[in-house]
Amino acid sequence: MDYPFDAIVVGAGGAGLWAALELAREGVNTAVLTKLYPTRSHTGTAQGGVCAALGNLEEDHWEWHMFDTVKGGDYLVDQDAAEVLAREAIETVIELEHMGLPFNRTPDGKIDQRKFGGHTSNYGEAAVRRSCFAADRTGHMILQTLYQQCIKHGVRFFDEYQVVDLLFEGGEPAKGGRAAGVVAYRVADGQLHTFRSKAVLLATGGFGRMFRITSNAHSLTGDGVALCYRHGIPLEDMEFFQFHPTGIVGIGILLSEAARGEGGTLLNDKGERFMERYAPKLMELAPRDMVSRAMYQEIRAGRGIGGKDYLYLDVRHLGRKVIEEKLPDITEFARIYEGVEPLTEPVPVQPTAHYAMGGIPTNVSAEVVRDEKNTVVPGLFAAGECACVSVHGANRLGTNSLVDLLVFGRRAGRQMARYAGTVERPGPIADATAPVHAQLEAIRSRESKGESVAKIRHELADVMMDNVGVYRDGRLLTAALAKVRELEERNGAVSIGDCGTVFNTDLLEANEMGYLLDLAEVTVVGALARTESRGAHSREDFPERNDARWLKHTLAYRGPKGPTLKYKPVSITRFEPKPRTY
């Protein structure tokens, strides 16, 4: 089938849904394609909250929020974007309330707010209550609310249509081509369809599945990011991957920072609140990269629980009321997945791969840019975790991802509507599905003698976790690069156990494996090149931040022999880089 539309949104997480909603409100003929049912998107798992300087409980200003974002990101943040983020956070949160989002309330009926890591008053003085929340289900409520509004506005959804290729008109983007649509694989019957469109938004989320211990969904395989990369668009700052301090041991399911925001503490084997040695002011509410590193150091010093590789998160002193009313879900998780009762026992935790700061480079209108000069790819947009605006720099602050979805999802929708009004719809493209068809058939037709995808996936997850995790060094990264390349080689010959057309997840997983490998390679290459420590990227062989050489964004282009790196400057408007202490 060939479907003509004026706008296409790939991905129905928070970013995609808000963009779709804006487009629907503007009357643009829009389709949302998603490989999952919209309500299954990963945005639904976000627990803690969404920050906006509403000042409902204490004095707060968007400038403070902007400062925290910049400092939290270790000054690699583009400050023009951070300003947009902090300012528009306020109106988007209010708009969400108007759409019906059931925020928790203060006694006088306003949106309730709580503390969150790295969010401070008066430029770093003390923790501030900025995170707006709905129990520990904020992401769930955002996803539901936006989906509800999309239904109300009659947005057209193509559920379980997996986008497998991007279409361009007038050549590849590097040659000045414009976005012309996508090719999608219908999971239910294996048919390929082309969707032609003036504007295409990628909102496909993150790719934490390249790590062994991750809070990310099985479906987060970086599809949109990898497809851009394969079409010659560079990827920005991919070496920055956030590890969240409190994942469930072994499987990585997240216990939200909200637990610490409400007053939960981290303890080592001796029962010490070790964070007082690493961040005396903010303690457990220091930014995530710092807390994760502190945890690793404790573990290395043999102060992990029982000498093992995990520590304790303790919420017992918060009392039953706070735990059950404000942290119900994470209490459940501890019970189900660890068999631990948080009311009476401390919960074992360990850092878990959580969030990709890097991704598809965009400007503040969510338009994808393709080089150091920020040249726009006409008609191609990106928003959400897959994009890199960059508001998170080297390390994202808690809650800022949801803000990012709202602010830039909305901006993407508005900009797409404007753009769609100015251009003609691309014509049908001859053999649009041929390249992916060949690619998928190649996997499908391979005899079942080769290795399984699962094997490659496990090996990749192991090497990324062990060598490209919280702490890195040149030796580990070099070894990782060799391993990733070996896996890419082997992945070219994997075989699958399902040759059918109906709901063939084996085929799709094999295809997704290719995306993860591409992105892993870019991550390792970027990390190897960046000989400094900044935010989430911590090189033991280069422990200091080096602004003179490295205050710049990495851009990784796909080349015949792997990624080639270029760099672009960071936009600095208000806050000059300073050492980062909390």
Added chain:
Amino acid sequence: MALYSRSGRPKPQSGGFELAAWYFMRLSGVALFFLAFAHFSLEHFLFDPSQESATWIFNQRWNSLFWRSFDWLLLMMVVLHAFLGMRTVTMDYLKGGKRTFALTALYLVGAVVFVMGTVVVLSVPLTMPS
């Protein structure tokens, strides 16, 4: 596949009736709780089938306007309650033609039982020589 999609259906069809039926099941349920247990206790605990006979019924039980009305009310409630209940059961397990047939049969039987019961209650003369 949109086998049972209700989306886009503008107006519900028989809301009023379903609500009334639901309500009536509850009202008649309360009534039956008293009526049926009173009836059952009367026949089995106050008296016993071995002491009862047709003449006993005509001379004792039904020789009072109260007991006649009582039994008739019980009958009315049972018939309506049970037939609404059986309607639900039928609609749950039968489809298409079978459902129509069963429902029609059910209503017919209901009407017949109602009439038969009423006839008995009314046709027996009130005062018979003892």
Added chain:
Amino acid sequence: MNVDLRILRYDPERDQAPHWENYQLTVDPMDRVLDLLIKVKAEQDGSLSFRRSCGHGICGSDAMLINNRNRLACRIRVDQLGRKISVAPLPGLPVVKDVVVEMSGFFGKYRSVKPYLINEQPEPERERRQSPEDRARFDDTTKCILCAACTTSCPSFWARPEYVGPAAIVQAHRFIFDSRDEGAAERLEILSDEDGVWRCRTIFNCVEACPRGINITRAILEVSSAIVGRRG
């Protein structure tokens, strides 16, 4: 520990009818059924299809019939089930393949109850005010993840697939009892239809199945009470 896993397999391209397949696995008692399915797919039969995403009970992808009860595969551990585990698709929905079922009917019903805030008043500058008590009124039903475990566990739904089902009523409840919403009358009208709330026979399978611990039956009865109160 060793477990016997039985899966009701069906591939419309190969099989006439669904059939059981047995798999022997060595697993950790803390593993979840989803881990078992992933293991079978990785090690024994790649053609096994199932939906999954978040892996921790939030996205609602992997509701299925496990040991004859609807649950999320990622939320139920082996040690809660024992050595014999059976897995089948959700009852009452058309099967696409293996444990994957056709969900469009389910979502169609969801859409039919107008699951969105209806309030045509001009929007205030700041947030609308809502007291914590008013907010608490509908908290339970905001938790729904649309996994369909409830609707497909309901004998009333099996008997009459037209029944709008507990999940859709839960979604309607979330708005009917939201003090900011003005669409209650429309929704009650829709739900007082013959396939609406009256089909609920207070069987409680839905409550038992709900992975979010929602007291669904209470929500349904609150909705029917609201209908009765409005008309009666």
Added chain:
Amino acid sequence: MLLLRYRGSEGMVAWAFHRISGIAIWLFVLLHVLDIYLAGGNPNVYDDILKFYASTPGRIMEVLLGAALLYHGLNGLRIMAMDFWPRLTAYHKQIWYANWVIFIGVGLPGAFVIMKPAFGW
């Protein structure tokens, strides 16, 4: 058959019994109206029927009928209580068990009284 395969809990059993008992009572009512109708027309036949009711099989049937009626009635009250006070749903199992206590408490002596003559007491 799904109804038999699905592992419901108390609520599902309560419902199944309610439905079965409802249908059973209905069948009996049909019979009962018929016999009383006959009584109106032909008292002798009715006396024969009454003899059946007084016989041992007749008494067993009456006990079963009483049990069905008692269960159905008690459970009907349980349903209605929840209908009108939805927060009682949190205790639906407890109410059901309470119903069984009443059922046994009232039903056993009742059955004894009905069956007594059959044993010639």
